[in-house]
Amino acid sequence: MSDLSELFIASIAQVLNRTKIPCILWGHPLLNVHGVPSIVGSIDFVVPDDHLEAGAKALAQIQSLKPCLDQEVCPTSSLMRPTPPPAFHLHIDASEVTVALYLQSKTLWFLPPLDSSLSPPWRLKLPQHLVLASDQTVLPPQRPGRGSGFFKSDQPPVLVPQSHVLLEAFLRLRARDLGERMGSLAMPMIAYMWEYVDDDGFLDTSQIPEPLRSSYQELKEGKKPVRQWSMELKEALEISDEQQ
Known part of the structure; x- marks a missing residue:
């Protein structure tokens, strides 16, 4: 991401925070922050369901954001897109990039509910599962062949989940949505976290709760077919077909 897009992302978070709406960065911009090289086609945030x-x-x-003119043909809201559409989106004027909001119940449902205590996010103490996008102590710097890394510290604050939480989200999404589009997308996301975050030393697997930690280790060992591994993960999390 360029300096301009980083500043723009931070400004979006600032607008939400000013209206007491807690938000967490999501999607491809979040992957970039964690060092995963990814093309940003949408600036995504997770918000509480009741704050949508x-x-x-x-x-x-925001003047530079325009409403979607035809959601039936818009790729962002299309039911044919490879991932579930956001709960709400706007289009950046003179750009193909969108700004989108996702519900916590669909993305980070396993975390404590987001509440107004996270807005503004520059409070002295954050929950252990969250950090600022400018935190150089846990997030990687920009490196060749990797994502953008941590934000500049002089930008408005942006909340991001720690790397082990992001991996946990993808593992849970794989199990919860097995056989569906989101479940299929979760596998390459897990692979990206493994290759670009874990292998680079920016992921503390000891913080991943069981049975997810053991399951992730089994996946890395590659001793089971992915389908079998996925079914066993689903069973370990006690997810029934009715819960999908």
Whole structure:
């Protein structure tokens, strides 16, 4: 990401925070922050389910963001897209990039509910599962062949999940949505976290809760077919077909 896009992402978070809407960076911008090289086609944030309407109204006040003119043909809202569409999105004027909001219940449902205590996010103490995007103590710097890394410290604060939490999300999504589009997408995301974050020393696997930690280790050992591994992960998390 360029300096301009980093600043723009931070400004979006600032708008949401000013209206007391806690938000966490999500999607491809978040992968970049954790060192995964990824093309950013949408600037995504996770918000509490009951803050979606307020978040949509706040973003609609940004002059450079325009409403979707035809959601039936828009790739962002299309039911044919490879991942579930966001709960709300706007288009950046004169750009193909969108700004989108996702619900916590669909993305980071296993974390404590996001509440107003996270807005503003420059509070002195954050929950252990969250850090600022500018935190150089846990996030990687920009490196050749990798993502953008941590944000500049002079930008408005942006909350991101720690790397082990992001991996946990992908593992849980793989199990929860096995056989569906999101479950299929979760596998390459897990592989990216393994290759670009774990192998580079920016992921503490000891913080991943069981049975996810053992399951992830089994995947890395490659002793089981991915399908079998996925089914066993689903069973270990006690996810029934009715819960999908």
